[in-house]
Amino acid sequence: MESLSFYENQFIKADGLISEGDTAGAKEVLEEILAQYPDFGKAHNHLGWIHYNKLSNYDKAIYHYKLAMKFDPKYPASYLNYTYLLVDIGRYSEAKEHIAHTFVTLENADYCSYNSELARIAEYEGDYILSYRLYKAAQKNALNPNFIDNMAANMKRVYHKMSIFEKLKLKFK
Structure with a gap:
């Protein structure tokens, strides 16, 4: 069995x-890593990403993301x-x-991204006032100029979806 540092280097290779x-x-490199170290959380995360984004295999992605969080609970990705x-x-x-x-368990949670996702959920659910406010909160604490611009575009889109009464509520609350 090769040392963990070899597999950490292999992980870096897979990331590249x-x-x-x-x-x-x-995918091949990550599967080799997990064959030797099945509790290598970051490798599970990356495999989850591949299954989700490239293979549209959501069940496998969920499986790997859950293992990633279990085995490396401080890895925010x-x-x-x-x-x-x-x-x-x-x-x-x-x-x-x-x-x-x-929010309760992860020390270094990216609140901007999570607020953006909560805003996206609220928008999908038709709660445009909440969505607008969450996008605004995400924008307020962001540092990345592209993210800030995206939040502004999201707020504009949500604002245009609002009824006149929702727009009034937004202004007076």
Whole structure:
């Protein structure tokens, strides 16, 4: 059995392969890592990402994200990636519970991204006032100029979806 540091280096290689667009190569390397170290949380996260984003295999993605959070509970990417998946597949109540759990358990949660996802859920559910406010909260604490611009565009889109009464409520609350 090779040392863990070898597999950490293999993980870095897999991460690079994903960045280069070689998803198949990355998947192969990640599966090799997990064959030797089944509790390597970051490898589970990346496999979850591949199953979700490239293979549309949501059940396998969920499986790997849950293992990633179990085996590496301080790795924030797994929590956020799992959130994106739950929202994208319309499991809003699970996503809200997961986000609430993440806020309690994860020290370095990206509140901007989570507020953006909560806003997206509220928008899908037709609660445009809440959605607008959450996008605004996400924007307020953000540092990335592109993220800030995206939140502004999201707020504008949601504002245009509001009824006249919702717009008035927004202004006077």
